Amino acid sequence: MKLKNIAVGFLVGVTGGALVSILNAPKSGSELQQSLKEESGNFKSQMNQVKIEANAVKSSFLKTKHESQEVFSSLGDEIKTMISNFQADINPNIENIQNHVDNVSNRGEEISKTASNITSRKKK
Template sequence: MKASSFFLGLAVGAVGSAAAVLLSAPQSGKELRLSVKSTSDDMKLKMEDVKEKASELKDSVKHLADEAKARFPEMKDGLMDSIDEWNRGTETNRDRIQKRIEQIQTSISELESAVAATQKK
């Protein structure tokens, strides 16, 4: 839903409800006209305030989007650098762990052979 549609609906609802209240109230013609004029003036002020706040919101969203566009490449580069550094830092451990796994597999194979030889006897 777009913000402009929301605010338009809000304004139409406010005007409609104000009109319904004014027309259903038991007042004289003069009182009703004064009341309508006063409500109309109040609605104009409120609509101007809503427009101003919508404009401020639009500006804030634009600023936030611009800021995100500017910072995203920096964050991406920093993240990629961190990943590369982590990979370099863990490479020696990976090699050591891989060698240890190979030793364990060799030991397991030798143990299996020894167990098989003992069971044949």
């Protein structure tokens, strides 16, 4: 019996709510339909505008991506050229430094030999 009472109460509540909403509706059925059609038209135009703007953003992004790839490509080539020029400029200096190091090393060996000759003569 309790389930039957609950079901009857539910049906009465739903029926009462439907009646109240129909009687308190601000527009008649045909006016409401016309209003919904207009709103759907506005919604469609707004969605079309959003699509247009999204496509504009997408094309702008793709353009920026393409331009940045070109810039980075040319920048990479410029950096390679700069490194090559730097190496060409520095190689003679490196060779001179190596020659000076070899000269200093040879002189050190000569001084070492001379010093050992002098010490060996003093011991005799």
